[in-house]
Amino acid sequence: MRRQIPLLITLIVGAVLIIAAFIPRAPFGRLGENFSLYFDIIAVFAFLLGGGNLVRIHGARLVRGVGMAVTEAKKGGGAWPLRFVIEFPFLAFGGLKDRRGRDWFFSLITLLGFFAMLAAGLLKLGNPSGWQGNVTAPEGMFQDFYDSMFNPLQATMYALLAFFVASASYRAFRAKSAEATILLVTAFIILLGRTPAGAYVTAWMPESLSFLTVPNLANWVMAIPNLAGQRAIIIGIALGVIAMSLRVIIGIERTYLGSDEK
Amino acid sequence: MPSCWVNALVRCVIHALSPSVSVPRERARESRTLLRFFAPALLFLGLVAATVFAQAPNGGAAPRSVSDPQAADTKGDEGGSIMLRWTLSPDDSAGQVTGYEVFRAAKPDGPFKSVGFASRGSARFADGSTDDDSSYYYKIITTGPGGSTETAVIGPARSTAEWFNSNRANVLVIGLLISGAVLYYIASAKKGKKLFIRRIAGLEAVHDAIGRATEMGRPILYIPGIQDMDDVQTVAGVTILGYVARTIAEYDTKLEVPTSRSIVMSTARETIKAAFLSAGRPEKYSDDMVNYITDEQFGYVAAVDGIMVREKPATCFYMGAFFAEALIMAETGNSIGAIQIAGTAMPAQLPFFVAACDYTLIGEELFAASAYLSNEPRQLGSLKGQDVGKSIAMLAIAAGTALFTLNQILRAEWFASAGQWLKNLFIVN
Known part of the structure; x- marks a missing residue:
């Protein structure tokens, strides 16, 4: 029964939503939107699970790490609290020999960040309108934390992408085989065609040969072979989604439901 | 005094055009002073004139109205919407139109109230605030910097809720075809039919x-x-x-x-x-x-x-x-x-x-x-069903390419129409 009921729900909901896509009249017309709304409501409650898991894991790591750090400090005997304070930077950043106790300082930062944001959001700290104010009011502490701490950190991670693109391109474009050589030549045309230099180096070409200028070649690569390849992939994806959805709806694919046994 | 200014200005222009003409030093200074005053004034007047003429081309006339306006129920919706379509004003592309304002009334003689605005270049507008039990009359007002022109009263039009979204009929047919193939191969695999799946x-x-x-x-x-x-x-x-x-x-x-x-x-x-x-x-x-x-x-x-x-x-x-x-x-x-x-x-x-x-x-x-x-055979069967979908896509792409290519070679409208029909078959609305 633990599996049969979810399978039945999946079958009914899946079938109704497929039918609703072709019936605009109420109540079918907005059924998809309503089900998305139900999903969002469930997701909000599920967040308690996620948040709880985060606190539990990092709390355990913190307690274990601090315990080990205190034990390490106590080994020296005498005034161990003083030693603990002095050795704190060493103990905090991977100084512990036992691997399980390392990185506890990051767990501390995670928990501090989590609870600080939670308090700022729930209590609406610094919000000029108090409890009735919007949680994202610009004067509020929640928005302050977000703008001055979270956003720069996020931008930093995103900025890493530029360097990773360079390193990945370097590996991908090494002319190891015929395919890689074609990729290299194509990438060179696209890169050059997207810069002013691309237009400059082939500006001398006569009008009758303008299709051979680097910017035009780059546009051709993007509009013809690239687009054709992308569309082929998208058609395959659409068919894959249909087959996968049918397998899920009719209950052939049930791995995601977990076990039937207790 | 004005005649003195005019004389000075003339001298100034003569000096500017033919510097070889000798002018007494004192008069030349006077001319330069006047030039400093007149040059910005002329520039300002020129700018004002350019702005005025740029804003009102065609002598500031009102743009011509849209033609062939129609109002009908929006197809394949849940009701509450009437679609208005028209042929753009001939002045639309000339930049003399800022947009098309749509007015609605419950009676042909009004009163008409604005229900929305379609921007320049737009030939349709969906009025999404209608009541399915009522009839509506519309007017489309073409607005521009030179004024506005309105159409005759359009209507009556009534919105209705439909039981089937006819815009998605093609999706239904293709979806049924592919889903049928997937289910057929699942059933075949269940019966023990051997299926070849390529190595991944x-x-x-x-x-x-x-x-x-x-x-x-x-x-x-x-x-x-x-x-x-x-x-x-x-x-x-x-x-x-x-x-x-x-x-x-x-x-x-x-x-x-x-x-x-x-x-x-x-x-x-x-x-x-x-x-x-x-x-x-x-x-x-x-x-x-x-x-x-x-x-x-x-x-x-x-x-x-x-x-x-x-x-x-x-x-x-x-x-x-x-x-x-x-x-x-x-x-x-x-x-x-x-x-x-x-x-x-x-x-x-x-x-x-x-x-x-x-x-x-x-x-x-x-x-x-x-x-x-x-x-598992049943799951592998579903993969085989996907291949039917791929075959349909490949055939449609080959046929579409052939039709549009033949249209280019033979210049026969029939090929273009058939190609467009095939294209529309795969467009999801």
């Missing part, structure tokens, strides 16, 4: 990748994408996780699954628990294998990169929906020397995975993976 290198490598991690004594990292369970890619990712976890349980290797959604965390736990149970190793399962990080994309990728650098997993799986974080994770995985198998249906991220990972499941292969790994 990325999935053949799964066992080797898990074996490598076992030999090295390092964990396996599995990322089920960053979307929630309402995304079919995440469902595919979690399903593949089930098969991977079963092998991991048999090999007794450590598994780590950081997730970015709480529901994915719960589902992944259930899936892994079931996999360990079916492998006969329920005692090896721990809830700590799956943990929640954060919903935030870059916060998640920072945590995953941290896990990679600290734990140095021997194998990384990326199966699901990914965005900009795809390359950050895959490149970090590459830097620690992990074997990486990725699969996604996000076309923009596929090149990054191909460049940074050892094996990549491209688009449909992600959805085929669970069926392929399970080796």
Whole structure:
């Protein structure tokens, strides 16, 4: 029964939503939107699970790490609290020999960040309108934390992408085989065609040969072979989604439901 | 005095045009002073005139009205909407039209009230605030800098709710055809018919990748994408996780699954628990294998990169929906020397995975993976059904290309119409 009921729900909901896509009249017309709304409501409650898991894991790591750090400090005997304070930077950043106790300082930062944001959001700290104010009011502490701490950190991670693109391109474009050589030549045309230099180096070409200028070649690569390849992939994806959805709806694919046994 | 100014100005112009003409020094200074005054004044007047003429071309006349205006029920909707269509004003492309204001009334003689505005170049407007039991009359007013012109009263028009969205009839037919093929092959496979499924290198490598991690004594990292369970890619990712976890349980290797959604965390736990149970190793399962990080994309990728650098997993799986974080994770995985198998249906991220990972499941292969790994005939049958869809797509592409090419060669309108019909057949509304 633990599996049969979810399978039945999946079958009914899946079938109704497929039918609703072709019936605009109420109540079918907005059924998809309503089900998305139900999903969002469930997701909000599920967040308690996620948040709880985060606190539990990092709390355990913190307690274990601090315990080990205190034990390490106590080994020296005498005034161990003083030693603990002095050795704190060493103990905090991977100084512990036992691997399980390392990185506890990051767990501390995670928990501090989590609870600080939670308090700022729930209590609406610094919000000029108090409890009735919007949680994202610009004067509020929640928005302050977000703008001055979270956003720069996020931008930093995103900025890493530029360097990773360079390193990945370097590996991908090494002319190891015929395919890689074609990729290299194509990438060179696209890169050059997207810069002013691309237009400059082939500006001398006569009008009758303008299709051979680097910017035009780059546009051709993007509009013809690239687009054709992308569309082929998208058609395959659409068919894959249909087959996968049918397998899920009719209950052939049930791995995601977990076990039937207790 | 004015005549004195005019004389001075004339002298000034003569001097400017023919500098060889000798002018007494005192008069020349006077001319320069006047020029300093007149030049900005003339420039200002010129600008004013240019602005006025630019704003009112065609002598400031009102733009001509739209032609052939029609109002009818919006097809295939739930009611409450009337669609207005018209042929653009002949002055639309000349820039003499700012837009088309739509007025509505319950009676042909008014009073008319504005219900919306369609911008220049737009030949239709959906009035989405109608009552299905009432009739409405419309007027379309073409507005421009030179004034406005209005059409005659259009209508009556009435909106109705429909039981079938006729705009999607093509989707229904093609969907039924493909779904029918999938179900037919599932039934055939059930009866024991042998089906040939091509080899997928990325999935053949799964066992080797898990074996490598076992030999090295390092964990396996599995990322089920960053979307929630309402995304079919995440469902595919979690399903593949089930098969991977079963092998991991048999090999007794450590598994780590950081997730970015709480529901994915719960589902992944259930899936892994079931996999360990079916492998006969329920005692090896721990809830700590799956943990929640954060919903935030870059916060998640920072945590995953941290896990990679600290734990140095021997194998990384990326199966699901990914965005900009795809390359950050895959490149970090590459830097620690992990074997990486990725699969996604996000076309923009596929090149990054191909460049940074050892094996990549491209688009449909992600959805085929669970069926392929399970080796269950019914699931494999569904893959065969997909091939019917591919055949339809290939035939339609070949026929469409042929029709449009023949139209170019023979200049016969029939080919273009047939090609357009075929194209419309695959357009989703």
